[in-house]
Amino acid sequence: MTDWKDNLPQAAQTYLDGRRLDEVECVISDLPGIARGKAVPASKFAKQDYFHLPDSIFYQTITGDWGEAAGEDGFIEKDMILKPDMDTASAAPWTGDWTLQVIHDAYDRDGDPIPYSPRNVLKRVVQLYRDQGWEPIVAPEMEFFLVARNVDPAKAIEPMMGRSGRPAAARQAYSMTAVDEFGPVIDDIYDFAEHQGFEIDGITQEGGAGQLEINLLHGDPVKLADEVFYFKRLIREAALRHDCFATFMAKPIEDEPGSAMHIHHSIIDIETGQNIFSGPQGGETDAFYHFIAGLQNHLPSGLAVMAPYVNSYRRYVKDHAAPINLEWARDNRTTGIRVPLSGPEARRVENRIAGMDCNPYLGIAVSLACGYLGLTEQMRPRRQFYGDAYEGEGDIPQVLGQALDMFDGAKALHKVLGPEFARVYSIVKRAEYEEFLQVISPWEREHLLLNV
The missing domain is CATH 3.10.20.70 (Glutamine synthetase, N-terminal domain)
Structure with missing residues (x-):
């Protein structure tokens, strides 16, 4: 047997x-x-x-x-x-x-899939691509902070103590010395990932104090979302072994950059196996531009899913490594939509909007849904942006309430994600938002109590 x-x-x-x-x-x-x-x-x-x-x-x-x-x-x-x-x-x-x-x-x-189960939502979007003869490919990047243990919600979050006995330092992006400070935690992350069969493309120090980024290899969207789902737990467990916390909050520490889940996309023609963003001579295709237009036109309406909490909107700050608009450019990290350097076979589009606090199934689903709408609507994007996009105007919602209003009106996006998911998600998020609005913050007590 x-x-x-x-x-x-x-x-x-x-x-x-x-x-x-x-x-x-x-x-x-x-x-x-x-x-x-x-x-x-x-x-x-x-x-x-x-x-x-x-x-x-x-x-x-x-x-x-x-x-x-x-x-x-x-x-x-x-x-x-x-x-x-x-x-x-x-x-x-x-x-x-x-x-x-x-x-x-x-x-x-x-026997029908529950339409508001996040994994089912992503499977639905992927199937829409396959029905068109396309195979979507994604590669997520996970940013997170390792911070000191914090059991008091009234206390500010602080960087973790490094191996040297000093708190993790900020503004040390790509420093190998900074990575070495977290060596024991990273060793456990690697060990756990190996036991789980996950292949890490790389770990780097990001710009925040105790902020790291893990890149995953590109592949099937559902499989990669499963890995991010598993990785969040894996990283938290590795941190706890070393008397610190791992947090995936979009903005855990004041005056530090936030944490994103950048998503790289490419689309393969199932019949030919070719990247539909590149033509026979290696040039950029109409599909490439349509996909970018879909992100520009529909991401604002999907932001309530990719930035799902009030804290998420604290990340979109000028000159703090997060985009404030949906300009697109080649090899430019100030724009919300970036086209990385690559050869024609690996041509891809990076969505830099999603926060690491989003549900990975839903964040990837919404990003793919926006691109799908662009491919089917066949619209053209705005002209490529040149220069520092932080000098431009913001064109994404600034608070969760505004984002939820836009999401509620996005009928085309609802059709791709599933109307029943959209209904349930909006109700749950509004309940959460209304609960938050009843909380009086320390800022309000400090500045309004005796001054207004």
Whole structure:
């Protein structure tokens, strides 16, 4: 009789070689990107084809409150059917026993995909590309901070203490010495990633104090979103081993740059295997320009998904390594849309707007959806920008409320992402935003209490 573990991905089989599997974590991403699910004994997992969770996990805000998004049936917490995608089986090497994680997909009782499950949203967008004969390729870049342990929300976040005994220094971009300060944490990140079968393209020091960037190799959007989903947990666990926190907040520290999830895109013609952004002679095609136009025309309406929290909008500050507009240019990091240096086969378009705090499935889905609309609408972008784009005007929403208003009106984008997802997402995010608006900040107490 064949053992189900014989069909696991190679990295998982290597991890378990000669060992007894104790537990399987059955996980699924909610709207914020938090892993929800159940941990079950390996013997039980081997006997089950699916398990149940209530659909209410997708109505929950980042604070644990609820949006009234249950629809006509009301808030009855219907069970969803969660089925494992065994291609995602991966080690959980930080646990005390031998544990695997498996990402699951959510279906209703009729076997239809739950339309507001983030992984299903991304799969829907990718399928729209494939229906046109295109294969989308992405490469995400993950920026994050390693910070000192912080258990008091009233206390400002501070850089972590480095190996030298000094706090991590700012403005040391690409410094190898700065990377060495985090050596023990990075060593664990590499070890965990190897156990999980992930290939890291590189780790660099970014401009913020304790800020690092990890680049992943390009590939299938769903697979790469799975990896970012897994990586966030992996990095947090590595940091905790060394008495610090890893944070993916878009703007955790005042006067420091924010953290982005830059997304590189290219599109392959399924029939020919060629990059549709490059013509037979290596020149830029109409599709290349249409894709850029789609990002320019539709990203403002999708910003509420790629910048999902009030903190996200603190990142879009002039001259702080984040774009303030959607100009496009070649090899220019001040623009929101960048075309990196490359040969014709690797020609790609980089979206520099998304924050690292976004759900990776949804951030990639929205970015691809905007490009898809550009390809199908066949519009032309604005003229290429030359110079410092920070000297121009901003053309993206400045606060979450404005972004949500634009998202609610974006019917073309809703059609690509799924109208039911758009409905649920808007309700949940507005519930979250209204909860935030009831909080009185230290700034207000300091400057308004006795002065107004």
